[in-house]
Structure formats: C-alpha cells, structure tokens
Amino acid sequence: MSRLQAEILPVTAFQQNCSLVWDAQTMQGTLVDAGGDPDRLLAAVAARGVKLEKLLVTHGHLDHCGVVAELAERLGLPIEGPHRDDAFWIESMPQLAQQYGFPPSRSFVPDRWLEDGDRVQLGGLDFDVIHCPGHTPGHVVFHHAPSQLAFVGDVLFQGSIGRTDFPRGNHQDLIDSIRNKLFPRGDEIRFVPGHGPISTFGQERRSNPYVADSVVGT
Template identity: 50%
Template sequence: MLQVKIVPVTAFAQNCSIVWDSESKEAVLIDAGGEPEKLKKEVEELGLTVKALWLTHGHLDHAGAVGALARELKVPVIGPHKEDQFWLEMIQEVSARYGFPIPEQVKVDQWLEGGEVLKLGEEEFEVRFAPGHTPGHVIFYNQKYGVLWTGDVLFKGSIGRTDFPRGNHEQLIESIRRECFSLPDETQFISGHGPMSTIGYEKQFNPFVAGKAG
C-alpha cells in the first residue's frame, strides 16, 4: 500500500513528501527542499529505505537538501526536465541571496521529459510535463490511489508564480488545464506549499483557473 507523510521544510514551509510502499518499506522523497538532517531523521523513524530523490523543479526551496541527501544516502536524483538545469546550477547563489545555509550542488542522474513511468515497489507514477512556473517543471501522478504531486504548478485556491526568470503565465494556465484538469475530479493533490485539495474543487473554486477545465 502507498503511504505518504508530508514534512514541511525551511522558512518557505515547502511540502517535502516522503512516499513509500508499506510492504517493501522502500521510499522516495519528492522535493527535498531543505533541512536534510530533519528529513533523514523522519525516514529513520519510519523505518524506510530511500531509493531515489524526485524533483518537480529546480527552485531552492524544492531542491535545497537534494545534493546532501543524494551523497549521504547514495541514491539517484530523478527529475526535473532539463530546462530547469539553470535553476539547479544557481542553487548556491540563490541560497546566499536569501541568507540560507549554502546547500551542496545538485547532480541530476535522470532528466525527465513527461510520459515516463517511475516505479516505487509495485506502484507506478506517471510523469507529466507542466512548464510555466519554471520551464522544466514536472508533476507526478499515481492513478491507482488518485494522488497527484503538483509542485508549484497548482495550489489550493491559487497557482504558481510566473515572475521568476523564464516563468510564463499563459504556459502555466495551459499546463494546469492540460495536465491537472484532465484528471478525475476526485484526484487529490499535494502541492509544494499549503494544504491538499482536489482537482474538482479547484476546477470549481480556484479564482485563477476555475472554468478552464481540460
């Protein structure tokens, strides 16, 4: 059975998801944005073995702990799309700008394009390419359990910012319409910040995208 624990990290309260298969106890971390020691402790207390680190996009608050965890746990980094490589290359510079601890550089082992299927134990996750917030943003969808990880594409009642370098508002709206709103209304999603919601709720009530169903 698929299990999820959301662990907010850093001053940005970014939702890092610890996702695991309850039978094998194999896990992945989606968007390990910071505080690597905190995340390692959570994993140890749950009795899990981390197999990979998945990234929706290259922003500091989603990737800040990835370099250290990849080295310490000896696991691969999967995602995002290569168009976000420039963000990952800037991660130390951006951290210094915010006055954050300088993280280790992130080395991606597998770039994603959308359409891939990632596996965790017996569970499968579909990769969907959803640019706009960043040019290389991807999202992860588990059809069996009806759960979507949207990163900073879609939030409860809001959408991702597009005022960062190479952000694109029209592209973001199109990504939401195509990659999120095409999923069943009962699909629950975990976003990069804030509470969970459902696709159906956002179609109806999100002021930025309501009425823009796929």
C-alpha cells in the same frame, strides 16, 4: 490500507511541503522535493522504517531541492527529475542560497532528467510524469493513478497557482498545464502542493480564482 503511503514534512523558512512517500509492501521510499532540514527529514524516514530508494524533484527552485545533492551523496541515492529545462535553476542554487539566507546549498545533475510521459518506479509503485511548464520551464508532476494522488510542486495550490514572474516563467503555459494536463485526469484526484494544504483537482476546477471552469470560460 493503501499501498502508497505519504507524510508531508514542511521544510525551510518557506514551509515547503517535502513529501516522504513509500510503498507499504516493500517499505521502499523517496523524498519528493527535499528542500532543506536534512536531519529532520532523515529522522522522519527512520521513524517510519522506510528505506530510501531515490530522490525525486519537481522543479529546480532552492526551497524544493536545496539539500538533494547532500542527501544523494550521504546516502548514495540516485536523483530523478526535474525536466532538463530547469538545469539553469539547479546550477544557480549556491548563489541563490546565499542571496536568500539559506544554508549553503550545492547544485547537482540528476541521474535521470524526466520527460512528459515518462514513468518513475518506487518499490512496486509506478508514477506518471507530467511535464507542466509555467512556474518554471522544467517543472514536472508525479501522479500515482491507483491512489488518485499527485505531487504537483508549485504548479497548483488550494485556491491559487504558481508564480510566473521568475526567469523563464510563463503564465499562459501554467494555465495550459493545469487545464490541459492535470484537470483531465479527474476531479477526484487529490494533490499535494509545494506549499499549503492538500486539495483536489475538482475543488480547484470549481473554485480556484485563476483556473476554475467559470473563470477560464469552459
């Protein structure tokens, strides 16, 4: 059994993929992008026997971090991520929750803003932090090299890419993030997107209509 274990828990009306991730040896874990449904998330944590060590956030959109402040306070957990360029998104969450009909949501300040090249520790596991702007300016990706698994938020999806029509989104930045920061890490890497099914970097290089080699001209 791989030391890294993960379970995908779709939350909110947007079916956002919150990931429960843990070290099978220490049973220390995290929730990546706790966007909603806190009681359901905690029930899954308890069912797996995981002890949450921290909360990880890929970017500041409401459906990805809507209950992070609540869980951090309830459980006394530190928050790591995203990059500080997403602070304006996190600050606006209370208003956005009301606008989109979400349950009330609180903003927060992470205990650790993340930068490109940082490392995040979870039990005995180390994750590389990759800053991937485009969908949002402060979006980060968590990559566990030994397991060839990445948690990419809304940067890349099976057959698609993240939207860039939000404030401070940038289409070319997103393409560059995917092509220059993610794909070079290897075709075999599986990734958990923010919505929808798992895919691999190799599959998207071959067939993604936005970033495939044949589309970009590589």
